[in-house]
Amino acid sequence: MSLLRLINRLWDMLMDRFKLREFLEHPVPRYANLNPLYWFGDVAAVSFVILVVTGVVLALFYQPGVEERVVIQHGQEQLIATKSYQSVYELVYREPFGFVLRNLHRWAAFMMVFATLTHFFAKFLLGAYKRRSGGALWLLGVLLGVLVITQTVLGYILVMDLEAALALQIGLNIFRYLDYMGIPVGGLAAAFMGSLFVTDQVISRIYILHIVLVPGIIAALLGLKIWLILHAGVSPPPIRDRARAEAAASATEPFYPHRFALTMGQFMLQLSFLLLLVAAFPFPIYDPVNGYETWYPGKETPPGVRPPWPVMWYYTLVKAIDPFIAVGLPVLMVLFALVVPLLDRARSNALEERTIWVIIAVIYMAVIGYGTVLGYFIEIPKPLTPFTSVEVPTEDIVPTVGR
Amino acid sequence: MSPETLAWIVGAVSVIGAILTYVLLLVDRRWAVAAGLLIMLILVVAFAYTASFVFASLDAGLYEEGIAYQRLAAGELAALTFIAGLLALGYYMELIRGGHEK
Numbered sequence: 001m002s003l004l005r006l007i008n009r010l011w012d013m014l015m016d017r018f019k020l021r022e023f024l025e026h027p028v029p030r031y032a033n034l035n036p037l038y039w040f041g042d043v044a045a046v047s048f049v050i051l052v053v054t055g056v057v058l059a060l061f062y063q064p065g066v067e068e069r070v071v072i073q074h075g076q077e078q079l080i081a082t083k084s085y086q087s088v089y090e091l092v093y094r095e096p097f098g099f100v101l102r103n104l105h106r107w108a109a110f111m112m113v114f115a116t117l118t119h120f121f122a123k124f125l126l127g128a129y130k131r132r133s134g135g136a137l138w139l140l141g142v143l144l145g146v147l148v149i150t151q152t153v154l155g156y157i158l159v160m161d162l163e164a165a166l167a168l169q170i171g172l173n174i175f176r177y178l179d180y181m182g183i184p185v186g187g188l189a190a191a192f193m194g195s196l197f198v199t200d201q202v203i204s205r206i207y208i209l210h211i212v213l214v215p216g217i218i219a220a221l222l223g224l225k226i227w228l229i230l231h232a233g234v235s236p237p238p239i240r241d242r243a244r245a246e247a248a249a250s251a252t253e254p255f256y257p258h259r260f261a262l263t264m265g266q267f268m269l270q271l272s273f274l275l276l277l278v279a280a281f282p283f284p285i286y287d288p289v290n291g292y293e294t295w296y297p298g299k300e301t302p303p304g305v306r307p308p309w310p311v312m313w314y315y316t317l318v319k320a321i322d323p324f325i326a327v328g329l330p331v332l333m334v335l336f337a338l339v340v341p342l343l344d345r346a347r348s349n350a351l352e353e354r355t356i357w358v359i360i361a362v363i364y365m366a367v368i369g370y371g372t373v374l375g376y377f378i379e380i381p382k383p384l385t386p387f388t389s390v391e392v393p394t395e396d397i398v399p400t401v402g403r
Numbered sequence: 404m405s406p407e408t409l410a411w412i413v414g415a416v417s418v419i420g421a422i423l424t425y426v427l428l429l430v431d432r433r434w435a436v437a438a439g440l441l442i443m444l445i446l447v448v449a450f451a452y453t454a455s456f457v458f459a460s461l462d463a464g465l466y467e468e469g470i471a472y473q474r475l476a477a478g479e480l481a482a483l484t485f486i487a488g489l490l491a492l493g494y495y496m497e498l499i500r501g502g503h504e505k
Contacts, residue, residue: 030499093466096457099473253499261495268488275481279474 023230027252028259032234037126039266040119044148045222046267047112050274052219054105055211061095063087064207066160067200072288081288084160084203092285103278109152111274113310116148117368120337124361127349128235129341133228140225142337147218152310154210158203161286165198167307168206172196174327240350306375313371320374333364406456406471410478413449416442417482424486428493439490446483450476 015021032038065083072079072089081089091098120141123129129138157168176196179186186196194201239245253259307315318326346353420442427435453476460469 033495093470094461096454096461096469097473097476099470100477104477258495258498261491261498265488265491265495268484268491272481272483272485272488275477275484279478279481282470282474 024254024256024260026230026255028255029234029249030251030253031237031248033253033259033262035237037122038234040115040122042263042266043270044112044115044119045226046263046270047108047115048218048222050108050271051105051112052215054101054108055215057101058091058105059211061087061091061098062158062207064158064203065200066198066203079288082160084158085285085288088159088161088285089288099282100275100278103282104274105155106283107274107277109155110309111270112148113152116145117365120145121361121365123235124340124364125351125358126235126238127344127346127351127354127357130344130346130349131232131236133232134235135341137225137228137232138341139338140221140228142334144218144221144225145337146334147214147221149310151210151214151218152308154206154214156308157206158210159285160203161288163286163307167311168198168202170307172198172202177327236349238349238351238354240348240352309372309376312375313368316371316375333367337364404456406468406475409449409453409456410475413446413475413479413482416445416449417479417485420445421482421486421489424489428489428496432493432497435493436490439486443483443486446479446486450479450483453479 015024063083063086068083069080070083070086072081072086074089079089088102092102093099123138123141129135153167153171157164157171160168172193175186175189175193177186179190179196190196193205196202233249237245237248239248306312314326314330317329340357344354344357346357351358420438424435424439424442427438453472456472457469457476460466460472
């Protein structure tokens with residue numbers, strides 16, 4: 001009994017000294033706990049935690065390197081591959097639970113992108129920017145969305161299988177194209193990456209970006225966002241009747257134990273779903289890039305090769321419409337998302353008062369959704385990227401993975 | 404034991420355990436917690452058993468078999484975390500019904 005009292009006193013002391021009581025007893029409106037539109041931010045944040053934990057372990061095994069060739073004995077077959085590919089291959093096939101870790105990391109990344117996009121759509125519909133600190137939260141959210149998609153693509157590249165090499169080459173081609181056009185972003189990218197072709201230096205920079213820089217910025221912005229939500233509360237319900245909206249906002253539950261139990265439940269169910277995906281639908285590692293013979297810039301893409309789904313809509317756009325528009329469209333979409341709070345002049349966040357913005361939100365998401373689905377189902381008869389038509393002096397061409 | 408056989412056994416235990424936990428949550432959360440923890444304990448033992456197969460397969464150079472056991476292990480962890488999630492949500496449902504610590 002006295003031990004229990006001691007634990008209670010210790011708990012109280014921790015609460016007081018670290019000012020945790022204020023945080024734990026923070027009121028959360030009940031509608032935010034029960035309405036699924038308010039859950040996806042948490043799903044994205046939990047995915048980020050899973051990604052950091054699995055990513056730290058994966059980083060212990062990964063070795064960046066694309067110029068040196070190694071031989072992998074795959075059953076009866078001998079594969080000639082890069083050091084990057086070999087380290088992922090060894091992790092997946094030879095290390096206990098490496099297969100689970102890699103697949104969990106990849107599924108969690110895809111879940112984070114899905115949750116981020118759904119969260120963005122939900123907040124767009126709810127007019128979440130129409131409240132105290134709403135604009136700042138919206139700005140942070142858009143930046144986080146861009147970073148999350150960037151981070152997914154960077155991670156996808158690191159495997160350096162055929163798909164990854166193609167994705168990297170396309171990404172570098174975009175910067176080469178900008179450089180060729182005299183747009184300084186291309187030159188800046190070249191200065192930062194050390195080259196705009198696939199070299200050891202480039203892959204090392206991508207590795208650093210993926211494990212330190214981008215996740216560091218995501219963590220900082222996420223922390224700031226959570227702090228702002230604690231300060232300004234969750235988005236109000238999209239109801240025109242002020243009395244009803246205030247009644248909904250005043251029905252609150254403390255964060256601990258109510259929301260805490262809910263978040264723990266969500267965390268466990270999310271992890272369960274991800275592990276089930278790992279068990280039922282693991283990702284293969286595709287063929288290694290076998291040098292200049294397999295693929296080189298400008299060559300037609302091998303059939304069936306697709307980018308990861310978070311950028312599939314962009315791939316569809318690049319293939320289906322004019323490249324000049326395709327390059328600029330994502331930038332325009334991000335810029336438009338950033339200024340939405342300034343353009344939406346409705347007096348409240350009620351859906352009835354923001355019909356036009358609800359339609360815009362649906363069109364915005366439809367462009368992404370339609371492009372994603374289309375990319376999987378149709379084969380657009382055009383080279384993978386129009387940017388490869390940019391003439392590069394022959395002596396500057398570095399084969400995909402060295403010679 | 405082959406991964407397929409073990410998967411069928413663990414799958415049956417997991418499905419029955421999850422349904423039992425859910426049904427008991429509707430009756431009395433204390434019983435649900437007891438049943439849920441028991442099923443989770445069984446799954447932990449099954450996971451440890453499967454993990455030993457993973458290590459043995461990889462040590463013997465049977466990499467494809469190692470992956471089959473790893474997929475099974477992931478399924479076991481999925482079932483385990485699913486039941487833990489059910490219990491946490493059950494706790495929240497009891498809190499909003501005002502039934503806790505009455």
